Amino acid sequence: MVMNGLKRVPLYVQILMGMGVGIAIGLLALGNGLQQFVLDWVKPFGTIFMKLLKLIAMPLVLASLITGVVSLKDITRLSRMGGKTLLIYIVTTVIAISVGLAVVNIIRPGAFLSQSTRDQLKEQYASDLQEKLSKATETIHDAGPLKFLENMVPENIVAAASDTRMMLQVIFFAVLLGIALVLLPTEKSSPMIGFFSSLNEAILKMVDMIMWFAPVGVMALIAGVMVDVAGKNPETVWQVLYSLLMYSLTVMIGLLLMLVLVYPSMIWILAKRFSPLRFFKAISPAQLMAFSTSSSAATLPVTIERVEEHLGVSKEVSGFVLPLGATINMDGTSLYQAVATVFIAQAYGIDLNFSQQLTVILTATLASIGSAAVPGAGLVMLIIVLNSVGLDPAGIALVMAPDRLLDMMRTVVNVTSDCAVATIVASSENGRIEMKE
Ligand code: ASP
Numbered sequence: 001m002v003m004n005g006l007k008r009v010p011l012y013v014q015i016l017m018g019m020g021v022g023i024a025i026g027l028l029a030l031g032n033g034l035q036q037f038v039l040d041w042v043k044p045f046g047t048i049f050m051k052l053l054k055l056i057a058m059p060l061v062l063a064s065l066i067t068g069v070v071s072l073k074d075i076t077r078l079s080r081m082g083g084k085t086l087l088i089y090i091v092t093t094v095i096a097i098s099v100g101l102a103v104v105n106i107i108r109p110g111a112f113l114s115q116s117t118r119d120q121l122k123e124q125y126a127s128d129l130q131e132k133l134s135k136a137t138e139t140i141h142d143a144g145p146l147k148f149l150e151n152m153v154p155e156n157i158v159a160a161a162s163d164t165r166m167m168l169q170v171i172f173f174a175v176l177l178g179i180a181l182v183l184l185p186t187e188k189s190s191p192m193i194g195f196f197s198s199l200n201e202a203i204l205k206m207v208d209m210i211m212w213f214a215p216v217g218v219m220a221l222i223a224g225v226m227v228d229v230a231g232k233n234p235e236t237v238w239q240v241l242y243s244l245l246m247y248s249l250t251v252m253i254g255l256l257l258m259l260v261l262v263y264p265s266m267i268w269i270l271a272k273r274f275s276p277l278r279f280f281k282a283i284s285p286a287q288l289m290a291f292s293t294s295s296s297a298a299t300l301p302v303t304i305e306r307v308e309e310h311l312g313v314s315k316e317v318s319g320f321v322l323p324l325g326a327t328i329n330m331d332g333t334s335l336y337q338a339v340a341t342v343f344i345a346q347a348y349g350i351d352l353n354f355s356q357q358l359t360v361i362l363t364a365t366l367a368s369i370g371s372a373a374v375p376g377a378g379l380v381m382l383i384i385v386l387n388s389v390g391l392d393p394a395g396i397a398l399v400m401a402p403d404r405l406l407d408m409m410r411t412v413v414n415v416t417s418d419c420a421v422a423t424i425v426a427s428s429e430n431g432r433i434e435m436k437e
Contacts (some may be wrong), residue, residue, distance in 0.1 A: 011211060011214070011285045012284040012285050012288055014214065014215045015214050015215060015218050015285060015288040015289070015292070016288065017215055018214065018215030018216060018217070018218035018219040018222075019218055019219070019222050019288070019291075019292065021215075021219045022218060022219035022220065022221065022222030022223040022226075023222055023223075023226070025038065025042060025219065025223040026038070026222060026223040026225075026226030026227060027226070029223065029226075029227055030226065030227065030230050030234045035227045035230070035231075038223050038224065038227045039224070039227060042219075042220050042223045042224060043220055043223070043224035043227070044220070045216055045217060045219075045220035046217055046218075046219075046220030046221035046222075046223075046224045047220075047224075048217070049210075049213060049214070049216070049217025049218070049220065049221065050217075050221070050293055050295075050298055052210045052213070052217075053210065053289075053293065053298040053299070053301055053302070054164055054295075054297065054298050056203050056206050056207065056210070056301050057164065057167075057297055057298065057300050057301055058161045058164070058167075058170060059199065059203055060200070060203045060204075060207075060300065060301050060304060061167060061170055061171065061174065061300065061323040062161070062170060062173075062174050062196070062199075063196045063197075063199040063200035063203060064200050064304055064315070064318070064319035064322075064323065065171060065174035065175060065178060065319050065320060065323055066174050066177055066178045066181070066193075066196045066319075067178075067193070067196050067197045067200050067315060067316075067319055068178070068315055068316045068317070068318070068319025068320040069174070069175055069178025069179060069181075069182065069316075069319075069320065070178050070181050070182055070189075070193050070196075071314075071315060071316040071319075072182075072316050072320075073182065074182070075179060075182065075183075078175075078178075078179070078320075081317070081320065081321075081425065081429060082320070084425060084428065085320070085321050085324065085325075085421065085425055088421050088424060088425065089324075089325065089328060089329040089421060090365065092262075092266070092329065092331050092417050092420075092421065093329065093330070093331055093334050093364075093365050093368060093369075094361060094365060095258075095262060095331075096254075096258055096262075096331035096332070096334050096335040096413070096417075097334050097335060097337075097338045097360065097361045097364050097365065098361065099254050099257050099258060099262065099335060100251075100254045100334070100335035100336070100337075100338035100339045100364075101338050101339075101342065101357055101360065101361070103250050103253050103254045103257070103339065104250050104254075104338065104339040104342040104343060104346075105342065107246065107249075107250045107253075108346055109246035109247040109249070109250045109339075109343050109346070110247075110342070110343045110344070110345065110346020110347040110348075111346055112246040112247075113243065113244075113246075113247075113346075113347045113398070117243045118347055118348075118398060121240065121243075121397055121398050121400075121401070122394070122397045122398070124240070124397075125397040125400045125401070126397065128397075128400055129394060129396065129397045129400070132379060132380055132383070132396060132400075133383065133393060133394075135380050136380050136381070136383040136384070136393070148369075148370065151168070151169075152168050152169060152172050153169065153172060154166070154169035154170070154172065154173055157169075157170070157173050160173065164295075164297045164298075164372065164373070164374055165372040165374065167297060167323070167326070167327045167372075167373065168327050168328070171323055171324060171327065174323075181193055200315075200319075203301070204301075204304070204305055204308070204309070206301075207301045207302060207304075207305045208305070210301075211285070211302065211305075214285075214289070217292075218288070218289075218292040221292045221293065222292060225404060225408075228404075229404050229405070237401070240401040241401055241402055244398075244399070244401055244402050247339070247340075247343050247399065247402070248402045248405070248406060250339055250343070251335070251336050251339050251340075251406050251409070251410075252406075252409060254335045254336075254339055255332055255335060255336075255409050255410060255412070255413050258331060258332070258335065258413050258416075258417075259412070259413060259416060263276070263279075263416055263417065263420040264276035264279070266420055266424065267279055267420050267423050267424060270424045270427070270428075271423045271424045271426075271427035271428075272427050274423055274427065279311065279419070279420070279423060282306055282307075282310040282311040283303070283306050283307065283310075283311065283415075283416065283419045285302060285306060286299055286302045286303040286306045286307075286415055286419065287412045287415060287416060289302045289415075290408075290411040290412045290414065290415040290416075291408045291409070291411065291412050292408070293375075293411070294374075294375035294376070294404070294407045294408050294411050295373055295374050295375055295411065296326040296327075296330070296373035296411055296414045296415055296418070297326055297327075297372075297373035297374060298374075299326075299411070299415055300322065300323065300326045300373075303322055303326070303415055303418060303419060304318055304319075304322050304323075306419070307322060307419055307422050307423075311419070311422075311423060313422050313423060313426040314426060314429075314430055316429075317422060317425050317426040317429055317430070318422050318426070321418070321421060321422040321425050322418055322419075322422055325417070325418030325421060325422070326373050326414075326415075326418060327372075327373055328369045329369075329414070329417055329418055329421065330368040330369070330371055330373075330378070330410075330414045330417075331368075331413050331414060331417040332409065332410030332411060332412065332413030332414045332417070333367075333368040333371050333377075333378035333381075333410050333414060334364045334365060334367070334368035335410070335413070336378055336382075336406060336410045337360075337364040337367055337368065337378060337381065337382050337385050338360050338361070338364045338385075340382055340385075340396075340399045341360050341364070341382070341385050341386055341389065341391065342357070342360070343398075343399065344386065344391055344395035344396070344398055344399065345389070345391055347395075347398055348391070348392075348395070350391070352389060356389045356390075359388050359389055360385060360388070360389060362388075363384060363385045363388040363389075364385050366384075367381040367382070367384045367385050368381070370384075373414075375404075375407055375411075376403065376404075376407060378407065378410060379396060379399070379400070379403050379407070382396055382399075383396060
């Protein structure tokens with residue numbers, strides 16, 4: 001009975017309920033000093049949920065990309081679709097950065113930060129700063145202009161598949177294998193194609209199974225994040241967050257503009273008047289997962305399932321566009337990096353001129369492509385953008401406090417953008433796409 005009743009509640013409502021309970025548990029724990037209880041008894045369920053999603057992400061990328069490439073049947077179609085996808089990804093990223101630059105230049109949140117708060121933030125986040133700086137140095141160390149190409153090619157597929165950060169290498173391998181299968185005579189390729197297409201179906205079934213656990217998993221993730229962020233002294237955290245309110249609002253306004261203006265108009269205009277409402281209805285569980293996990297990679301299985309089975313995008317398009325998008329298309333991240341850079345400059349009383357802001361567009365595009373689809377990656381790559389306009393990388397100490405919350409929000413935009421591009425590419429490749437319930 002209860003099971004049947006629950007089945008009738010739409011998934012996004014179930015997840016929202018999980019979030020609500022998670023927020024309530026988080027608040028109760030913070031109000032009554034029960035942080036350790038949440039860490040010991042609630043958070044592990046969130047960790048298990050994240051692990052389950054990550055567990056299926058890599059095999060799904062392999063299976064869906066290989067079946068996607070194979071079903072394209074000819075290589076010219078693959079390269080045409082690939083070119084189109086990359087172009088739209090870059091265009092949406094540049095639009096996102098421009099929106100970010102527009103709002104941050106209009107609102108000027110940096111002007112609201114007093115010198116004393118600035119010094120206090122730098123002192124408070126000094127140790128976190130060291131950790132992020134050394135991570136960034138690792139990433140940028142010895143990086144020649146062609147480093148990104150070098151990094152894309154795996155030398156060991158087992159090693160590559162063992163790390164979510166190496167998703168691009170797995171994508172490379174899958175596309176190569178898919179092309180090889182297309183080039184082989186059918187009798188040689190069909191056992192392998194059959195295997196991967198069956199693996200693809202089985203993993204999508206696993207997504208359904210794991211999503212049964214979503215309300216509990218999301219509840220635990222949200223309660224865990226609240227306790228983690230607030231730490232032992234919730235009062236000081238509120239103070240710090242309050243001092244960065246204008247900055248956080250600026251990022252949020254930019255992200256919101258992307259969600260309510262840019263993507264709906266894009267799919268309306270470019271996907272043959274596809275209804276934005278139906279679009280959001282179909283992908284909302286993926287957006288909520290993005291918010292709860294702060295990771296496009298962990299959300300990918302849900303994104304693929306929603307786009308294929310509920311938005312009606314064909315496998316050949318979604319299998320190719322979505323894994324690529326989760327790794328390189330991060331509109332939310334790039335928008336945030338642009339706002340954060342200008343905010344930090346404003347806080348130091350530096351005005352970035354027009355050509356510096358153009359540099360921000362270029363480097364934030366590259367930095368968002370280079371950001372891994374995991375929590376907090378965008379903050380580390382922000383250091384590269386700061387460097388490019390001559391700002392002190394230590395400035396990231398100013399934006400660390402609300403980062404977890406903003407990470408959750410920018411990941412929603414990252415995932416939404418991938419879904420929007422998949423819809424547009426599908427409609428241009430296959431004509432009107434058929435919506436499923
Ligand atoms: N968490 C983001 C994502 O996975 C990346 C970031 O901006 O930190 O999409």
